[in-house]
Amino acid sequence: IAQKPLAGKHVLVTSGPTHEPIDPVRYIANRSSGKQGHAIAAAAAAAGASVTLVSGPVGLPDPDGVTTIHVESAREMLAATEAALPADIAVFAAAVADWRVADAAPEKMKKGPSGTPALALVENPDILATVAHRKTGRPALVVGFAAETENVIDYARAKLARKGCDLIVANDVGGTGVMGGDSNTVHLVTRDGVETWPTLAKEEVASRLIAHLAGLTGVSKAG
Numbered sequence: 001i002a003q004k005p006l007a008g009k010h011v012l013v014t015s016g017p018t019h020e021p022i023d024p025v026r027y028i029a030n031r032s033s034g035k036q037g038h039a040i041a042a043a044a045a046a047a048g049a050s051v052t053l054v055s056g057p058v059g060l061p062d063p064d065g066v067t068t069i070h071v072e073s074a075r076e077m078l079a080a081t082e083a084a085l086p087a088d089i090a091v092f093a094a095a096v097a098d099w100r101v102a103d104a105a106p107e108k109m110k111k112g113p114s115g116t117p118a119l120a121l122v123e124n125p126d127i128l129a130t131v132a133h134r135k136t137g138r139p140a141l142v143v144g145f146a147a148e149t150e151n152v153i154d155y156a157r158a159k160l161a162r163k164g165c166d167l168i169v170a171n172d173v174g175g176t177g178v179m180g181g182d183s184n185t186v187h188l189v190t191r192d193g194v195e196t197w198p199t200l201a202k203e204e205v206a207s208r209l210i211a212h213l214a215g216l217t218g219v220s221k222a223g
C-alpha cells in the first residue's frame with residue numbers, strides 16, 4: 001500500500017461556519033466548529049496531497065502543511081473556492097449559512113424610537129452545487145456533507161442528485177452534539193449504495209474518508 005496515495009493531487013476542502021453580517025459588529029452564524037473539515041484537510045496533506053483549505057471563522061489553528069484561506073461569508077467562501085480551482089478532489093465540509101441579510105447596514109444599528117428592526121434574508125449561493133455543476137474544471141471527485149436530524153439516508157440520496165456531487169457523507173445530528181463534538185457517525189451515500197461506519201473520532205473519519213477517496217480516484221496504487 002502506498003504511503004502517499006494522494007501525491008501529486010490537489011485537494012480542496014471547505015470547513016467551518018460562515019458569518020453573515022447584519023451590520024459591522026453583528027452577524028448570523030451556526031454551531032459548526034470546523035473540526036471535521038480541518039481534520040480532512042490534515043488527512044489529505046498526510047496522504048501527500050497539496051491541500052487548499054477554505055475556512056470560515058473557527059477557533060482552530062491552521063493545519064500544518066495546508067494552504068489555509070480565511071473567509072467570513074458564504075459569498076467570500078464561494079469566491080475563494082473558485083479561485084483555488086482546479087482541484088482533483090473537492091470536499092465541502094463547511095456549514096454554509098443558507099441565508100444572508102439582504103441589506104447589511106453599513107453602520108452599527110442603533111436602538112431607537114422606530115422600533116425593532118426586521119431582517120430580510122436572501123438565499124446564499126450553494127458552493128457545492130456551483131462547483132459540482134461546472135461545465136469545465138469540475139474536480140473529478142466532488143464530496144458533500146449532509147447534516148440531518150431525520151430520514152438521513154433518503155435526504156442524502158436526494159441531495160446527491162440535486163447538488164450533482166459524487167458522494168455525500170451523511171450524519172445524524174439529532175440529539176447528540178455532533179456539531180462541535182469530537183466524534184461522528186457517518187454514512188457514505190453514493191448512487192450505488194450506502195456504507196455506514198461506526199462512531200469514530202473526527203480524525204479517524206477524516207483519514208478513512210481520504211483513504212476511501214484515494215481508492216476511488218485509483219491513485220492509491222500509483223505510488
Ligand code: C5P
Nearest residue numbers: 092093094096124125126127128144145
Ligand atoms: O443543503 P445542505 O446545506 O444540507 O447541504 C450540505 C452540503 O452542501 C455541505 O457539503 C455543504 O458544505 C454544502 N453547501 C455549500 N453551500 C451552501 C450550502 C451547502 O457548499 N450554500
